[in-house]
Amino acid sequence: MEYILEVNNVSKKYDTFALKDVSFKLPKGMIMGFIGENGAGKTTTIKIILDIIKTYEGNIKIFGQDKNTELNKDIGVVLDDAFFPEILTPKDIDIIMQDIYENWDSKLYNDYLNKFNLQNKPIKTFSKGMRKKLEIITALSHHPKLLILDEPTSGLDPVGRSEIIDIFQDFIQNEDCSILFSTHITTDLEHIADYITFINNGEIVLSKTSDEILNNFGIVKCSEKEFKKVDKKDYLKYRLNACDYELLVENKKDFKKKYDFKIIDKITLDELMVMMIKGE
């Protein structure tokens, strides 16, 4: 498989927080959702990939090459905490970007503006959703091969989020293009992400295809008596609730074969996150 982005054993220490040995790979033509709690290390990892944070241990390869500034022209970026000055209009951005990117596609940019109904007014008059869309179409309009977005859907309403998901699926119609996007709104990812990488407390807990997670992982609900019968190696985490035990299992079918428990539910990414973080 050809990878568009490889993060190998990346570590970075801060006083109160550390990234520990972070590794994952994003194949060509795929969407990867990067999930985790606020403060788990998503933004730090993204800033390292983008060379905004420059000192770290480990190695990052983009398009198969060691990271270097030459590659930036093929990367589209949307960060959570950066934006254009509020007095600018979409037309101003068009002019500025023509100078910055040699492959800036003014026509594509204007097509997107029309499609999303973004009028040529100062950005300060834009709603949060309109600003986010403007950022994303700006990131797309120099024909990047890799799109990296930090929380692109946070703060948007469901309709706005769904429009953005559409843009993502349009983008990967070209099978040379990939997307890495971080979010804590996992429902956005559940269906369209090909891979899910889950970071917790600076460490990668899991990086798998979303089909593998959604089709195989499950939540077993059982009584204390039943729980005591279960071999420790047959579940990843467990939680004791007021009325029942919940077990996170990696393969519903295997578990069902071995134990004759009644309730094995399919899992959502939200439940997976909660079980991984709160479970024992």
Add this chain to the structure above:
Amino acid sequence: MEIIISNDSKIPIYEQIKEQIKSKIITNDLKEGNILPSIRTLAKDLRCSVITTKNAYEELEKEGYIKSMPGKGFFVCEINKDLAKEEQLNKIEVLLDKAIDIAKINGITKKEIKEIIDILYEEDK
């Protein structure tokens, strides 16, 4: 191509896609030589991941329903309709077997079961 996916179902999405395409082939809705939408187009149309549609197509290919032509796409194969129908009949048999088990345990007669089938069959029309 009409495919209806339930996100609520216990059946994995790739399997839902696979079964629906299969039944279109069996019922001649999709004919030999018809081209299927690309993996990426279908993923976008169904709002699912590329890997999901890829899995569905790969399984259909393995089972001989479709064939990939590199650079061109996926095409419907000539299938043995009898064999395909046989497969579906087997599935029905398994399900009916369960129903009959329940009937026998509870003293329900063959006639009563047939009546249920008649009613259900008409309802679906």
